[in-house]
Amino acid sequence: MSLLEVDDVVVQFGGVTAVNHASFTAEAGRITGLIGPNGAGKTTCFNVISGLQKPTEGKVRFDGKTVNSTPVHRRSKRGMARTFQRLEAFGSLTVRDNVRVALDIHRGLAGLVKPGRADIDALLERVGIAGYAQERADSIPTGTARLLELARCLAGDPKLLLLDEPSSGLDETETDSFGDLLKDLAAEGRGVLMVEHDMDLVMAVCDVIHVLDFGQVIASGLPTAIRSDPLVQKAYLGYSDVEESEMSDETRHDLPAVDVTTEIPVVAGAVGTREAGR
Numbered sequence: 369m370s371l372l373e374v375d376d377v378v379v380q381f382g383g384v385t386a387v388n389h390a391s392f393t394a395e396a397g398r399i400t401g402l403i404g405p406n407g408a409g410k411t412t413c414f415n416v417i418s419g420l421q422k423p424t425e426g427k428v429r430f431d432g433k434t435v436n437s438t439p440v441h442r443r444s445k446r447g448m449a450r451t452f453q454r455l456e457a458f459g460s461l462t463v464r465d466n467v468r469v470a471l472d473i474h475r476g477l478a479g480l481v482k483p484g485r486a487d488i489d490a491l492l493e494r495v496g497i498a499g500y501a502q503e504r505a506d507s508i509p510t511g512t513a514r515l516l517e518l519a520r521c522l523a524g525d526p527k528l529l530l531l532d533e534p535s536s537g538l539d540e541t542e543t544d545s546f547g548d549l550l551k552d553l554a555a556e557g558r559g560v561l562m563v564e565h566d567m568d569l570v571m572a573v574c575d576v577i578h579v580l581d582f583g584q585v586i587a588s589g590l591p592t593a594i595r596s597d598p599l600v601q602k603a604y605l606g607y608s609d610v611e612e613s614e615m616s617d618e619t620r621h622d623l624p625a626v627d628v629t630t631e632i633p634v635v636a637g638a639v640g641t642r643e644a645g646r
């Protein structure tokens with residue numbers, strides 16, 4: 369049984385089908401990537417999984433139970449934690465106090481004692497932002513704020529982490545450390561489901577990747593298989609390797625401005641470069 373099962377989910381907004389019979393899973397102890405071009409339906413899937421969006425059809429199962437009618441806070445209590453593309457920390461509080469509040473909330477729910485300094489420090493150190501502890505959350509760099517979001521999620525000791533573009537704003541070295549942290553979190557048995565535009569990171573850390581396009585899962589598999597999947601190349605670049613050689617210069621001109629000479633088109637694709645993600 370998978371930790372998370374998204375089963376034949378459809379989401380319609382009026383005439384727009386944002387998610388179109390999508391089915392995919394995320395396993396405990398694994399890092400799962402959910403990728404796709406802009407507007408493919410990734411955030412809508414996250415909203416359905418976390419309970420912010422009711423699916424028009426289909427089911428979400430988490431930890432063995434269908435959670436379609438489980439409200440957001442109860443999903444959180446059961447072990448689901450989410451970061452957002454838009455940053456959610458309390459701007460006027462320090463980084464330390466933001467983590468303190470998150471620990472308070474989770475421990476309050478569990479009926480346990482107030483967090484001590486050591487608990488807060490441990491979380492700050494874990495995500496690598498201890499040096500910012502006394503800064504106001506609205507004054508720290510975006511990448512650091514994303515790590516603060518992660519620390520706040522970890523305060524609840526979640527079984528499943530839903531991370532929406534977690535590396536945006538991180539430089540290359542920070543992204544590498546972040547990848548190591550994700551691997552450690554998975555090694556502890558947590559499931560990680562990540563929407564991420566940095567394909568280098570996705571390919572380096574994900575155990576499995578699901579690719580969405582126009583709300584449908586067009587491919588699922590290991591990073592190596594996803595890289596070379598013609599459907600995926602087509603979704604990202606507008607054509608696959610095979611078709612590229614057959615295209616006229618005129619047609620090429622209409623394609624996104626990406627480096628098509630590289631060996632791995634998906635990695636170098638329109639949503640794929642580190643620079644594009646920052």
Ligand SMILES: Nc1ncnc2c1ncn2[C@@H]1O[C@H](COP(=O)(O)OP(=O)(O)OP(=O)(O)O)[C@@H](O)[C@H]1O
Nearest residue numbers: 381384385386404405406407408409410411412413
């Ligand atoms: N509340 C809404 N009302 C109407 N249409 C919506 C709504 N939310 C999303 N959509 C549409 O649903 C589709 C999927 O959007 P979604 O934000 O889930 O895609 P995404 O893959 O997360 O995109 P991005 O990578 O740009 O964040 C898009 O066509 C979007 O315009």
